[in-house]
Amino acid sequence: MYQHIVHVALVVRDYDEAIDFYVNKLKFDLVDDTYQPEQDKRWVVVAPPNSRGAALLLAKASKPEQEAFIGNQAGGRVFLFLNTDDFWRDYEYMKSVGINFVRAPKEQDYGWVAVFEDLYGNLWDLLQLKPDHPMANRMA
Structure with a gap:
């Protein structure tokens, strides 16, 4: 059997x-x-460059109850995880274009990570997984 997640809806x-x-x-x-x-x-669908994983479906809020979740889809937790092949390149670039990092870079057992906000305040992990991490093989 072959299945995969195609889209994650992000209320905008x-x-x-x-x-x-x-x-x-x-x-x-x-x-x-x-x-x-x-x-x-x-x-509207966007995806990281050269990505073969799930893409974001940008879903415009159409009701007041949906609008309440813009920027808080995960109740203040990190919601999305952007893995990169070069953490420091992407971290420095993102800072240079004004993306707000709410947690500084840190090396963890699984790789490098820093937390940033999207334009609405949803929290993301920018991360570079170590080659031996189980998810690294699933994305190769």
């Missing part, structure tokens, strides 16, 4: 400001941006 305030952040600051690829007139919404 505005499609274009979210695309600007993910594409222009994080350098993600814009995989799809299709208007769906029957629902008056867009299907």
